[in-house]
Amino acid sequence: xxxxNVLLFEGFETLDxxxxxxxISKLPKIYKLDYFSINGGIIISSQQISVNTLPFSAIDTTGxxxxxxxxxxxxxxxxxxxxxxxxxxxxxxxHVLTVCTGSALLAKTGLLHGKxxxxxxxxxxxxxxxxxxxxxxxxxxxxxxxxxxxxxxxSAGMDMTLGFICDIYGEETAxxxxxxxxxxxxxxxxxxxxxx
Amino acid sequence: xxxxNVLLFEGFETLDxxxxxxxISKLPKIYKLDYFSINGGIIISSQQISVNTLPFSAIDTTGxxxxxxxxxxxxxxxxxxxxxxxxxxxxxxxHVLTVCTGSALLAKTGLLHGKxxxxxxxxxxxxxxxxxxxxxxxxxxxxxxxxxxxxxxxSAGMDMTLGFICDIYGEETAxxxxxxxxxxxxxxxxxxxxxx
Numbered sequence: 001x002x003x004x005n006v007l008l009f010e011g012f013e014t015l016d017x018x019x020x021x022x023x024i025s026k027l028p029k030i031y032k033l034d035y036f037s038i039n040g041g042i043i044i045s046s047q048q049i050s051v052n053t054l055p056f057s058a059i060d061t062t063g064x065x066x067x068x069x070x071x072x073x074x075x076x077x078x079x080x081x082x083x084x085x086x087x088x089x090x091x092x093x094x095h096v097l098t099v100c101t102g103s104a105l106l107a108k109t110g111l112l113h114g115k116x117x118x119x120x121x122x123x124x125x126x127x128x129x130x131x132x133x134x135x136x137x138x139x140x141x142x143x144x145x146x147x148x149x150x151x152x153x154x155s156a157g158m159d160m161t162l163g164f165i166c167d168i169y170g171e172e173t174a175x176x177x178x179x180x181x182x183x184x185x186x187x188x189x190x191x192x193x194x195x196x
Numbered sequence: 197x198x199x200x201n202v203l204l205f206e207g208f209e210t211l212d213x214x215x216x217x218x219x220i221s222k223l224p225k226i227y228k229l230d231y232f233s234i235n236g237g238i239i240i241s242s243q244q245i246s247v248n249t250l251p252f253s254a255i256d257t258t259g260x261x262x263x264x265x266x267x268x269x270x271x272x273x274x275x276x277x278x279x280x281x282x283x284x285x286x287x288x289x290x291h292v293l294t295v296c297t298g299s300a301l302l303a304k305t306g307l308l309h310g311k312x313x314x315x316x317x318x319x320x321x322x323x324x325x326x327x328x329x330x331x332x333x334x335x336x337x338x339x340x341x342x343x344x345x346x347x348x349x350x351s352a353g354m355d356m357t358l359g360f361i362c363d364i365y366g367e368e369t370a371x372x373x374x375x376x377x378x379x380x381x382x383x384x385x386x387x388x389x390x391x392x
């Protein structure tokens with residue numbers, strides 16, 4: 001089983017994290033889902049959902065890492081301990097997936113330097129300002145460069161996660177998940193209806 | 197503020213509940229989101245998310261009710277106390293929204309008798325068997341009859357919630373939410389790509 005590690009923090013955006021989680025859960029023989037925050041315990045999303053988490057220290061660091069966005073990123077971007085932690089975790093992870101302003105947190109580590117990446121439209125300038133040297137691409141449903149997958153706003157994280165699955169396990173596997181959860185997948189990562 | 201009451205239970209499907217929640221949260225001056233289970237406390241979703249909840253007794257019963265589906269419904273459908281509780285809550289609620297097999301729980305109360313409703317494709321026969329006298333419609337992204345909104349599988353709950361918002365607050369409000377969370381809305385409730 002591959003660890004699929006979901007990083008949570010105060011003020012994370014619910015669908016950024018739990019949209020991808022829904023999709024990954026349909027491969028139960030491949031991935032094991034777990035939820036982490038820097039010190040563990042209860043974390044409250046921007047939608048007032050109280051979620052119990054394990055501490056970062058309990059992470060199987062060889063797994064996949066998911067970093068959501070949300071209003072909480074505005075504070076965390078200046079938290080050196082947090083950024084250093086996600087840098088270490090991202091270096092060790094097999095793949096790193098970010099959604100929305102989660103891309104800013106990853107960019108701040110420096111690991112996206114020289115790589116293509118995207119984020120949501122509403123906060124695009126702010127995200128770019130936290131990632132000098134990143135090849136920021138505004139018109140993208142999601143972007144993939146090396147082991148990094150970055151998506152545009154909130155819902156785009158689901159399309160990206162299906163893209164990630166498609167790249168590794170093939171399109172039929174991704175489409176089977178869509179059928180199971182009746183999800184209408186925007187399967188072309190360059191088709192971004194929100195930056196026409 | 198209108199209470200938007202999300203009913204959770206062991207083995208609820210994450211996106212059934214938290215997809216609609218994401219959308220409703222973009223009307224923060226109208227709705228207040230809260231999460232409930234029959235006795236309160238920690239509830240674990242089918243995706244292993246541990247969520248803290250309040251008991252049913254704490255619900256502002258005049259609000260909107262959201263009933264997700266998930267594997268947990270298979271046990272609850274025969275739990276008379278639970279079904280009686282959601283019957284009472286549904287009678288008092290201004291609107292009741294169900295996603296996926298959550299439609300079976302609502303149907304079991306008898307409140308959908310003579311009304312048009314839908315559910316997911318994978319469990320459609322099982323859902324129908326728990327709602328005699330309901331006008332079950334398989335080809336529907338979602339259905340609305342009186343104060344009841346019922347959706348097909350998992351992801352369709354988000355389209356339905358936008359439809360609910362559109363009906364009450366107009367299409368511009370629904371489209372603004374789509375833009376904000378970069379969600380590609382299937383806005384025609386009769387357009388169901390999963391029952392071609």
